[in-house]
Amino acid sequence: MAILEVKDIHKHFGKTEVLKGIDFTLEKGEVLSIIGSSGSGKTTLLRCLNSLEFADSGQITVAGETIFDAEINKRPTEAELRQKRLHFGLVFQNFNLFPQYSVLDNVTLAPKLLKKGTNEEITQNALELIESVGLKEKIDNFPCELSGGQQQRVAIARALAMNPEILCFDEPTSALDPELTGEVLKVIKSLADKHMTMIVVTHEMTFAHDVSDKIIFMDGGVIAEQGAPSILDNPSSDRLKSFLTSF
Amino acid sequence: MKKRTWLAICAAAIIVALAFFFYIVYFKDYDYSMADAQSMEADGYTVSAGADGSGSVEMKEYSNKSKDVSGVQLNASDTDEGFFMWLIKGDYEIIAGNINNEVIRISPKSDIRILALYNDGANTPHANFKIVFAALNKGFVQTLKLFLITLLGAIPLGLLISFGSMSKIKPIYVPVRMIVWVVRGTPLMLQLLIIFYMPGMLLGNNIWGGDERGRFWASAVAFILNYACYFSEIFRGGIQGVPVGQREAGQVLGLSKRQIFYRVTLMQMVKRIVPPMSNEIITLVKDTSLARIIAMQEIIWAGQAFMKSSHGIHGIIWPLFSTGIYYLAFSGLLTLLFRRLEKKLDYFKV
Ligand SMILES: Nc1ncnc2c1ncn2[C@@H]1O[C@H](COP(=O)(O)OP(=O)(O)OP(=O)(O)O)[C@@H](O)[C@H]1O
Ligand SMILES: [Mg+2]
Numbered sequence: 001m002a003i004l005e006v007k008d009i010h011k012h013f014g015k016t017e018v019l020k021g022i023d024f025t026l027e028k029g030e031v032l033s034i035i036g037s038s039g040s041g042k043t044t045l046l047r048c049l050n051s052l053e054f055a056d057s058g059q060i061t062v063a064g065e066t067i068f069d070a071e072i073n074k075r076p077t078e079a080e081l082r083q084k085r086l087h088f089g090l091v092f093q094n095f096n097l098f099p100q101y102s103v104l105d106n107v108t109l110a111p112k113l114l115k116k117g118t119n120e121e122i123t124q125n126a127l128e129l130i131e132s133v134g135l136k137e138k139i140d141n142f143p144c145e146l147s148g149g150q151q152q153r154v155a156i157a158r159a160l161a162m163n164p165e166i167l168c169f170d171e172p173t174s175a176l177d178p179e180l181t182g183e184v185l186k187v188i189k190s191l192a193d194k195h196m197t198m199i200v201v202t203h204e205m206t207f208a209h210d211v212s213d214k215i216i217f218m219d220g221g222v223i224a225e226q227g228a229p230s231i232l233d234n235p236s237s238d239r240l241k242s243f244l245t246s247f
Numbered sequence: 248m249k250k251r252t253w254l255a256i257c258a259a260a261i262i263v264a265l266a267f268f269f270y271i272v273y274f275k276d277y278d279y280s281m282a283d284a285q286s287m288e289a290d291g292y293t294v295s296a297g298a299d300g301s302g303s304v305e306m307k308e309y310s311n312k313s314k315d316v317s318g319v320q321l322n323a324s325d326t327d328e329g330f331f332m333w334l335i336k337g338d339y340e341i342i343a344g345n346i347n348n349e350v351i352r353i354s355p356k357s358d359i360r361i362l363a364l365y366n367d368g369a370n371t372p373h374a375n376f377k378i379v380f381a382a383l384n385k386g387f388v389q390t391l392k393l394f395l396i397t398l399l400g401a402i403p404l405g406l407l408i409s410f411g412s413m414s415k416i417k418p419i420y421v422p423v424r425m426i427v428w429v430v431r432g433t434p435l436m437l438q439l440l441i442i443f444y445m446p447g448m449l450l451g452n453n454i455w456g457g458d459e460r461g462r463f464w465a466s467a468v469a470f471i472l473n474y475a476c477y478f479s480e481i482f483r484g485g486i487q488g489v490p491v492g493q494r495e496a497g498q499v500l501g502l503s504k505r506q507i508f509y510r511v512t513l514m515q516m517v518k519r520i521v522p523p524m525s526n527e528i529i530t531l532v533k534d535t536s537l538a539r540i541i542a543m544q545e546i547i548w549a550g551q552a553f554m555k556s557s558h559g560i561h562g563i564i565w566p567l568f569s570t571g572i573y574y575l576a577f578s579g580l581l582t583l584l585f586r587r588l589e590k591k592l593d594y595f596k597v
Contacts, residue, residue, distance in 0.1 A: 050498075050499050051498075052495055052498060052499070078503065078504065082501045082502075082503060083501075085498065085499055085501050086501045088499065089499065090499040092492060092495075092496065094492060096490070096492040096493060096495065096496035097496075098493065098496070098511055099515065099595045099596060099597050100514040100515065100518070100594075100595045101595075109500075109510065110497075110500035110501060110502060113502060113506050113510065114501055114502075142594060142595050142596075143595070144595060144596040158500070159499075159500075162500055162501060
């Protein structure tokens with residue numbers, strides 16, 4: 001059974017329909033890359049998955065549990081919402097680290113507040129995660145003392161600390177200088193090797209091609225083409241063809 | 248430059264400032280009093296009219312060799328209490344009593360020249376120091392009270408107003424923003440006058456009462472309202488200045504609204520709010536002097552009173568000038584405190 005099922009998601013902002021019926025499924029341990037031109041609705045889709053936005057229609061099911069159904073009119077309570085959000089992690093384009101906390105505290109803040117274990121366990125786990133993203137010597141530094149690439153790696157560790165079933169990335173390298181994208185992509189690739197289920201919105205075609213199990217190409221609020229990474233080599237739709245020539 | 252050089256420059260500046268201060272107190276203010284006394288020459292005639300029996304004047308012979316004046320000290324009981332003057336011998340004629348008597352009567356021969364107001368040792372500048380600074384201290388206590396009550400009232404009210412102005416409900420944010428616009432768009436001095444005098448005009452009796460308590464509370468209300476509006480804009484900037492991404496990062500980590508507010512956004516707001524707040528609070532220290540306009544007895548009022556007559560001292564202006572020292576010291580202290588606070592918050596950038 002698929003870990004994630006997304007059915008017929010529609011989303012309007014005012015009069016403009018940004019998502020016009022999105023359907024896809026994702027298996028546990030798979031990496032899905034979402035590509036598409038600016039304004040095609042990629043961020044909006046991720047935000048719907050993370051309950052930062054609510055779709056107007058459609059359903060989202062995670063591991064058999066329906067976490068969103070537009071048919072059910074009852075607004076979720078804050079507690080329910082928080083529970084649903086915990087299925088997902090989200091890494092933002094501009095990191096959004098908490099500036100007043102050190103690297104270690106950024107990673108331990110949420111697990112400690114949500115009592116995900118004893119303080120020692122949480123700290124131990126955080127140290128391992130920080131080490132796995134290669135920032136062991138930066139644990140006491142503050143975000144303002146780190147490069148963009150380092151900040152993004154901390155953000156990944158922070159998301160992993162909550163142990164999400166599906167980790168989402170919204171253009172994790174777009175805000176970075178070209179020489180810094182490599183270190184972040186390397187971390188994501190190492191997660192893929194450990195079979196972390198991930199959805200990555202990206203403009204890095206080589207990365208998408210090499211790391212993903214599945215590619216979705218979005219255009220104008222619909223999935224214009226989806227399939228194995230090979231669709232990047234042999235696009236069947238004209239829209240994907242012309243999109244790929246822009247790289 | 249080296250630290251020692253700076254210290255030397257500061258010390259020199261302080262010495263020069265003190266020297267200048269004493270120069271004013273001892274010499275210039277003396278001249279000022281003379282000028283003041285000259286301008287009151289008409290009073291001299293009023294006093295002399297007392298010689299005709301309509302009032303009584305007390306006189307003591309007095310001479311001050313060091314200042315080369317001689318004449319009589321005159322205490323006109325029908326003018327201000329304790330009003331001493333020097334009259335020059337020859338300008339008047341004693342028509343009753345004897346110069347050695349407690350009470351004599353004089354009649355002017357020509358113009359009576361009034362020389363000065365410092366008539367004896369009891370009223371020399373250094374004897375005035377104690378009296379003047381005691382009065383200024385008392386005024387400064389009033390100033391501090393107004394300052395503290397304004398902070399105490401304006402910070403919570405400012406928060407409330409900032410929430411009101413950020414509200415999404417039109418009937419809330421429209422009037423709140425109107426009030427903020429009016430309060431920030433008109434002089435505080437005018438607001439003080441309106442708040443103090445308006446109730447009396449409208450209701451026929453002054454709800455504040457005419458005494459110092461009434462003036463203090465009227466000032467407090469005006470200051471709290473005014474500063475709450477300024478603070479509200481700072482709070483609004485601080486709250487809206489925190490990027491939405493911070494809240495969203497907290498949300499996707501599963502934090503509750505409370506946890507996001509207290510653990511994520513609050514510190515960032517504080518960090519944004521501290522520098523403009525410290526500016527505003529230091530401005531408030533000096534703005535309290537505006538309460539003078541409705542005769543609240545704060546330090547400017549206390550200093551200015553000596554220009555006319557206060558505590559038996561008349562016509563000196565240095566007490567008014569000296570009030571500056573209080574403001575300078577207090578705002579200096581606050582500046583240091585706020586700088587410390589900002590330093591404390593320096594460990595992160597927003
Ligand atoms: N909160 C919002 N209110 C109104 N319109 C919005 C909002 N968020 C997104 N949109 C609109 O929805 C459309 C899709 O936006 P979205 O951010 O999902 O695109 P995207 O595919 O992520 O683009 P990019 O590659 O530039 O990040 C855009 O036209 C955008 O202007
Ligand atoms: Mg986007």
